[in-house]
Amino acid sequence: MKENHFAIHNDPNGHELWRSISGNFQRFPEIINEFVDDALSNFRATKPDQRRVEIRLRQWEEFVDVSVVDTGTGIRDIHAALTLGNRSGGETNLNEHGMGLKHALASACEDGSWSIQSRTPEDNTQDRHLVVRGPYRLGDDPMTGYYLPGRGVLLGPTGTAVSFTCTHDFFATLRPAGDRTDKPFEVLVDILLEELGYTYAPILGNGEMEMAVVVGDHVYPVEPIFPTWDPNCFKETPPTVLDLGGGPVTVNCCWGLIRADKDNHIYYRGNMESSGVEIRCNGRVMERGLDKRIWIKQPHPSRNHFLAVVELTAEEPGAFPPTRPTKTGFRDGDPRLEKLFAWLRANVAPASPQESVEKRLTRALEKRKRAEPDVMRTALEENTYCSLNLKVKMDLFVSRGDQTEVYESKKGPSKALDLYQLRMYWDGCAVDGRPLSRGILVARNHPREVQNLVSALNDSYRDPTGQPYHLSLLTWEEVGIDPKAV
Structure with a gap:
């Protein structure tokens, strides 16, 4: 049978192509990062005197107008x-794919409500600027x-x-994952x-x-966000030159x-995320x-406070x-990535789990109490309810001659359940034959319902030996401790 050759007509339709690439970015900041990357890439390649990027926002009805404006040297092609x-116009590794501008615009607005204004040094001499507006088109109707x-x-x-x-x-996809x-x-901003x-951050x-x-008239400078390290368990390697391939x-x-x-809202919160x-x-x-x-x-929650920051610096994009x-991540299985992971396994040992904030606060409180004359x-x-072999552990026990105190510590606002925990310590000590003089709940603050409950417990209730409770509420500031410094 004679072969019958025919042409395949596969020129893409611009509108359909635009819609097909519109789902690559899941969150608003990923789109903004693409436009900032383009500006940063231009800054690094051309070294302009001013290197500034502004993200301008205007909310109206159910929409937000966004413009990402930079002081680079414009788009030459x-x-x-x-x-x-x-990728012929790519200037650094930040232009790795030749897709970012188009992907980001398509993900932000499928309907073509976007525009680009650009002004090169040549345009400046002629006092003009270039304008291109959506929608995206290909072929006979460019x-x-x-x-x-x-x-x-x-x-x-x-x-x-770049405006859209x-x-x-x-x-609102700025919200943390799952929120x-x-x-x-204003919170989203x-x-x-x-x-x-x-x-x-480093840039x-x-x-x-x-x-x-x-x-509007408000200008909010973007400040770098860095982690606050625990100085007792911070390590670093000397700068090391590797060839990953x-x-x-x-x-x-x-x-x-x-x-x-x-x-x-999201970063360096000491949680799993x-x-x-x-x-x-770079x-x-x-x-x-x-x-x-x-x-x-x-x-695992025990590793919530562990962080490793790896900074790679190179001149060649392919490095x-x-x-x-x-x-939004590296390609799985790439030999260069696997070689980097092997180096990290050999040189970085994940730190041991950190004490909880409440334990550190209680330890700081114990140190202050121990210093009192x-x-x-x-x-x-220390255990209580020992006579019943329950061995309930109290946060902090303090003895002052013929006076004894017990403390319950909470890093955040107190709750009614925290007062009942403190009452349990008191009852355990009473059953064990070492009655307490005072029980103190220390927290960041105490809501009105907790204040009402402590008054009711002191006025109307008795411990197992028939003695009244002497429970009180204090804040971390009142006991001389700054929670952020612990």
Whole structure:
């Protein structure tokens, strides 16, 4: 049978292609990072005098207008910039895939409500700026670019502005994973500041780039977000040059236990979500939470305060392990990544579990009590109900000659259950034949219901020996301890 050859018509439809790549980014900050990456890449390649990025936000009805504006040298080849997979305009490893700008815009707004303004040094001499607007098109009905006089919305004589409109629901993906509570716009902006401060922390910290979020007349500088290390268990390796398979890479690694920062929304909170290993390439975080992939250990609450920060620095883009197209992690199975993991297994030993915050607070309280002149003895986690062989452990027992005290410690606000725990200590000591003079619940603060309950227990109830309770409430500040410093 004679072969019958025919052409395959597979030119993509621009609108359908745009929709097909629109689901690559799951969260709003991942999209913003792509535009910031493009600006940072340009800063590093061209070294402009001013290196600033502004994220401008305007909320209206159920939508949010977003513009990411930089002071770089503009887009020299708009054709390459808007061609899927084209890397000819890439300036550093941050332009690794040639997909980021298009993926990010498609994920932010499928309907084409986006625009790009750009002004190069050549445009500056002619006092004009380039404008391209969505929707994305291919083939016989191409997009068109045009020039307008002046700077447009740009910050300086050159730069780029990427603007789009997204739904408020998509903007709200700034919330921590699993959090579905409604949050005011101002809180979401605060989370965006944290996301940017974390992702680019060393870059912001060393002044390589400055960033701000602008809402109306309010300008919020983006500050770098760093962990607070426990100095008693902090370790680091000297800078080490490795060849992972694509050229020399300098590896700086530090690890240990961190102090939980509860003021943050997502990062360095001393929980399972924010613990583990984070890897940065030339300052930009690429992946975090890598414990299982490196040490083949499931995440466990006992390791919530463990953190390792791995900083990779290289001149050649191919020296780094390759990332996913969204730059939200590395590609599994790559030999360069596996070689890095092998080096980490050989040189980094995960730190031992840290004492809980409450135990550290109680230990600090015991130290203060022990230093008081009339105190004869202090004991942490001493047993009570010994006569009934129950061996309930009290947080802190203090003896002052003929006076005895017991303490229950809570890092956060007190609850009614905490008072009943303190009452149990009292009853145990009474049963054991060593009656207490005072029981103290120490917490960050005491809600009104707890204050009412302690009054009721003292006024209306008796211990197993018929004696009244003498329970009281104190805060950590009142006992001379700063919880954030422990």
